[in-house]
Amino acid sequence: MDTNAVIAYISGVRALLSQYFEYILAGAGVTLALTVSSVGIGLVFGTLIALGRLSRFPVLRYAASAYITFFRGTPLLVQLLLVYMGLPFLLGTSIERWPAAIAALSMNSAAYIAEIVRAGIQSIERGQREAGLAIGLRPRQVMTLIILPQAFRRIIPPLGNEFIAMLKDSSLVSVIALEELLRRSQIVVTRTFRPVEVYGLTALLYLLMTSVIAHLVGRIERRLSVEGYGVVDKAGKQSRTAAISANPS
Numbered sequence: 001m002d003t004n005a006v007i008a009y010i011s012g013v014r015a016l017l018s019q020y021f022e023y024i025l026a027g028a029g030v031t032l033a034l035t036v037s038s039v040g041i042g043l044v045f046g047t048l049i050a051l052g053r054l055s056r057f058p059v060l061r062y063a064a065s066a067y068i069t070f071f072r073g074t075p076l077l078v079q080l081l082l083v084y085m086g087l088p089f090l091l092g093t094s095i096e097r098w099p100a101a102i103a104a105l106s107m108n109s110a111a112y113i114a115e116i117v118r119a120g121i122q123s124i125e126r127g128q129r130e131a132g133l134a135i136g137l138r139p140r141q142v143m144t145l146i147i148l149p150q151a152f153r154r155i156i157p158p159l160g161n162e163f164i165a166m167l168k169d170s171s172l173v174s175v176i177a178l179e180e181l182l183r184r185s186q187i188v189v190t191r192t193f194r195p196v197e198v199y200g201l202t203a204l205l206y207l208l209m210t211s212v213i214a215h216l217v218g219r220i221e222r223r224l225s226v227e228g229y230g231v232v233d234k235a236g237k238q239s240r241t242a243a244i245s246a247n248p249s
Contacts, residue, residue: 013197020188024198027184028205034180035167037102042109042166043159049110050117051143064114071111077172080104084176101173109166116158120151153224160217164210171206181205 052064071079084100124147132142174183185202189195 012194016188016192016194016197017201020192020198021201024181024184024188024201024205027179027181028209030178030180031167031170031182032209034101034105034170034173035163038105038109038170039113039159039163039166041102041106042113042162045106045110046113047117047148049114050121053114053118054121068111068114071108072115076104076108076169077175079108080172080176083107097173097176097178100176101170101178105166105170105173108169109162112162112165113159116155116162117151119158120155121147123154124150156217156220156224160213160220163217164213167209167213168206 049064049067052060053068055061055064080101083104084095084097087100088094128146128150129142132146133139137145170180171182173180174186177183179187181202185198189198192198
């Protein structure tokens, strides 16, 4: 490749970036908005499903288990198409792309988060619940005031992984023509016929977003003194220190 060809290629890339970079970057903003909304909604409903999964009532347990089994056992793309194309057929009305994407991603995320929250709740020592009941708290108060706060601190790492996975999976909404990062990149490719440069930029933007999120999750873990699979707070460290001092043997 001669010098003129290299110069021409660089000029072409610069022209491409100057014309379409902001357009593609705006798609990254849509991707982040999709991810934050879906994981946020999924966290709320996932927590409720996890509580149903642990309920003493068989109907709630079976319903929660069925929900988790369906959404974890079927492809997200199929779920998205069922919401965007199947529901309008059944309801006799159309659904906009954005609410359809949010609904499908949130329902999928809720199934995975439900299992994360369930594992977090079950990781709390049984003595915590018994101590709460012993001081007169009701079972609901024990769950909301004692168990859930500790469980949520312990599940920060897997929640971070779920956020990253959902950020990447959100690219599937491009099939319903919602203009997030991947869809906008596809549009630019059809206009410029430069797939290597455009999709390379897209990959870098995804990598940048996931790297920043992973870094933030790591900082939160360190701030909360995550050790192994759990979280040890200052009070817990002090109580163990006191116990060791009282029982030096």
